[in-house]
Amino acid sequence: MTNNEFVKAYAPATVANVCCGFDVLGFALDYPGDEVWARRSNAPGIRITDIKGIGGLSADPAENVIGVVAQKMLTELGITHGLELQLHKGMPVGSGMGSSAASSAAAAFAVNEVLGKPFTTEELVVYAMEGERKASGSAHADNVAPSLLGGFVLIRDYDPLDVVPLGTPVDLYCTIIYPQIELKTSLARSILKKEIPMKKGIRQWGNLAGLMAGLLKGDYGLIGRSLHDEIFEPERSILIPLFKQTKEAALSAGALGCGISGSGPSIFALSATAEQAEEVKLAMQQTYAESGIEIKTYVSKVPEQGARVIEQPILQPVQA
Template sequence: MDSIKVFAPGTVANVACGFDVIGLALDAPGDEMIIRRSEVPGVRISAVHGADLPLEASRNVAGVAVQALLQKLEDPKAGFEIEIFKNIHPGSGIGSSAASSAGAVVGVNLLLGEPFSRKQLVRFAMEGERLASGAAHADNVAPAILGGFTLVRSYRPLDITALHTPKDLWVTVIHPQIEVKTSDAREILKQKVLMTDAIRQWGNVGALVAGLYQENYDLISRSLEDVIVEPIRSILIPAFHELKLRCKEAGALGGGISGSGPSVFMLSKGEESARKVADTMNQVYAPLGVDYKIYVSQINTEGVKVIG
């Protein structure tokens, strides 16, 4: 193949209690990318549609991720051109930089004949995240590449495992049209955590994983609690606490801040419940005078996929 078109899904990172370690992939929204072989060695970003992002490869997350892949490949003749269609707004909290990074490395890898496994591609995509936020975290790029729920057991060494995805689990996401940069959202976090809070958080992480495998929706609901990051970051999101309370009253299992915000996600059992939650989100945000978008999605268990 000389060219390929891929869909790179948006993602929800942290999933309440799993800061920097748990993420999930969405069916919508997602970026689209056309990747073409080039006779010119290296990587070039030919165009970015839908967002004002750098075309210089070393300043674009997709370019940086592919550069990391090509460096490992050690093929001085390999060259690629990438055209990006941004459907995930930068700074949205639903994995904009991760989608570009993930889609680029998966597409290039396919054109090369798949010299790397999908898990190996996560490390290259993390370099795009390093450019975007200053931290090479994997909780967005891992589910974007692998699909479903993923858990980062360790960063040194990198150790990622796929988790079970209950078939009736749906996600509703509201994206207020304000920007919260991941780097800024990280700066306000506390550097020390009380032992009592840490113990409570660990319990929730373990119970959430157990709930996913058992398809125990009550346990999943009880586990969607973040006592460390959410209390601080929630001040950046309009009507966050009312939104969360009203959505749970409408039938959501629970939720929280998606990534670093400002998007807020809610998990539900079944599509009907997820759409009721979307209606509630609309009721809460319509009077605020803040533009927003709402997405209702199943969990994407495939990750980045070829669409042309």
């Protein structure tokens, strides 16, 4: 690679929380996702020279997550040369599918390649988290970690950061429906109670442990029984039109489980086969058929790989 060549990195969307794993669990999708192109510049500083796929994002590197991530990495390494970056958005903003995380993860991965891979992919998580801090005010890892590492990832603790990649021990396919309404993460968090009843807490811990065991044992029945949120979904679901009907439709169509993706408004469902995931997609779409709410739908395998270098741009619009 010469200094004039762009490194092109792709990082996928993610589903965080996964019902019972609020703030500690997430998994990657194959698509949609974002691309970040990076190359070394002899001039100092970071420049964002192009943003494609979406309007309204700042090209100021101090105000865009890709610039924040890149600067954190350069500062950590004491590097004085500059970087030129481009952002190609392939996923919607504010969807609950980790849009800022995909940009942050792709930036960390691309910059790491340009710098000669001074960090492992797991070490990149902490730098991608800085993009999340810029985007939401909180440096959380439940989206950026699976976007970088692929598969399922458990965030055991933040002090110190303890990220546990679980990979993809079983084949799972995710159907996501994105009703195109605005739902701010701050609002979705503000309505949550600060205390929980012990009985609900015990059920939630049991479900999370059951989901982990089901994944590692390849027990689809246990996975399905464990994909329940006793605490947060009942409060957050009132912010998402037709959530209850969509969940019922997904389960009736054979989904293992269904819940809110991140803070919403997207709704995800997990299935054991690609064919089942497509049937679930049709059922979920039907609930919004006469609602007047525009939707986008995605079906993706939960992949083993997350962020990666690509030779050619791979982003294509996904039809609803």
